[in-house]
Structures are given as C-alpha cells and as structure tokens.
Amino acid sequence: MPTIRTPDGTQLFYQDWGTGRPVVFVHSMLMSSQMWQHQMQHLVEHGHRAIAYDRRGHGRSDDPGTGYEFDTLADDLAALLAELDLIDVTLVGHSMGGGEVVRYLSRHGDQRISRIALVGSTVPHLDVEPAVAAALLDRLRVGYGQWVAENAALAFGDGLPDCSIPQVEKDRTIQDWMTVSLKAAVDCTAVNLVADFRADLRAIRVPTLVVHGDSDAFAPLEICGRRSADLIPGSRLVVYRNASHMLHLSHRRQLNADLLAFVQHEGPMG
Secondary structure, X not given: OOEEEOOOOXXXXXXXXXXXXXXXXXXXXXXXXXXXXXHHHHHHHOOOEEEEEOOOOOOOOOOOOOOOOHHHHHHHHHHHHHHOOOOOEEEEEEOHHHHHHHHHHHHHOOOOEEEEEEEOOOOOOOOOOHHHHXXXXXXXXXXXXXXXXXXXXXXXXXXXXXXXXXXXXXXXXXXXXXXXXXXHHHXXXXXXXXXXXXXXXXXXXXXXEEEEEOOOOOOOOOOOHHHHHXXXXXXXXXXXXXXXXXXXXXXXXXXXXXXXXXXXXXXXXX
C-alpha cells in the first residue's frame, strides 16, 4: 500500500491516480478517501492527477490514538504534499475536511496551493450549544453504531426531490463509517463542534469555490456555506437545490462538472 509517514510516525494511506495538475481530496469525518472515487476518476479522465488519503484513525491509515485536532491534521496534509513534492495543487475538502484545508493554509501558507474547494464544509463555526455537544459525544461513546443507523438517512437526504442514492452506495458508505476508530470518531467530533475558522477564512488569498446543499442538516447552508463565502475574499458560492450532506453521491454529476471547471479555470473567480 502507498503510505507516507508523518512527523510523529503515523503512517497515512493514500491513492494517487493519473498525471497532470494535482487535485488533493480531504475526506469528511468518519469516512475514508474511498468517498472521493467518482470525483477522482472524473478528473483523471480529463487529464488531471487525483490524490486522496485516509485521515489518521480512518480507513487504512494508522490509529495512533492522538493527534485528532486541526493543527496536527493540517500538518498531516502538509506531510503528504511535501512527500509527493506537489505544487499548483487544488485542495478539495468535504465536511470536517474543509477545516483541514483551511487550517493548512493558515499554518503552512499557499505556496503549493493554487485554489481550494469547500464541499459541504463545516467551516467557519457550527455554533453548537455546549450541552448539545456533550450529549452527542456521550451518544457516540456508548452507541456509535446506533447513532449511524439513526442519522444515515438525514445525511443522504432521503425524501428530498432529486436526491436519490442507490441503496448499494448507501450500504457501502455506512460500512465506511463503521471502520473509523471510535477514538478518532469521538475526538474529531469534539474538535469539529467547537472549531472557529473565521480568522482563517478571512486570510485566504487563493481562488475558492464553496459548494453547499440547501438542505444540509449537518452543516447548515446559512451558518456554514454562505458564511464561508462571505468571509473568503473573492470566493464563489454554488448552492445545490434539494441537496443534503453527501453531495459526492447525491449530486455526483453536478459536483464532478463543477470541480473540473474550477480546476481548469485560470485567474480569479470573478
């Protein structure tokens, strides 16, 4: 398996397909790089290099039991970009992965980065009440599988018009959720619930695409996607109608097309 080793010795699995201008995908919390396979394939078929890795404690990467805060996770991304010596990179982050992309820029700069895309991202700040956050973390600790079962339909957007996902793909996604380390699931949830990226977003100077569903229950459009676009200078917001959180599945063709157009666009978003 292709892996890189981070400064603290954690091995991260990654996939590296194709050649051309690189696009690096950062997956959502609880999932793995497998979530991006359709977007990666689409970009490779159009002349780009697509790379995705598994966050520590997720997928096929090591589970060191520590390092599940945004600074370390951003440093893990930096280790991957340095090991592969990538430049002119487009970073694409979904959900919590958007926070890692943004924190990478604030900690490591944009010398290697040409543009970023935030897809259903939880930045800048979820505004969750402390009591609600504590209850959620307790629920994950004692009944993670039951929580997944009860919230999967909401994530997929079941019942929304034009938001149909084949059951086999839902089952595969749930199986992916169930492979995450419980330690990583709880710790990543804890830091994601309280993280505040408002200052980080204001400092971004690379072209930015913000893609968000109008019915996202996990990262509501008004406090996440729209607020992010307002904070990032010159960014562009694209709202998908009748769309929940799993845009890479429910709106695959639209997301593929939007990401390809964004990666190939030259100059500022305008």
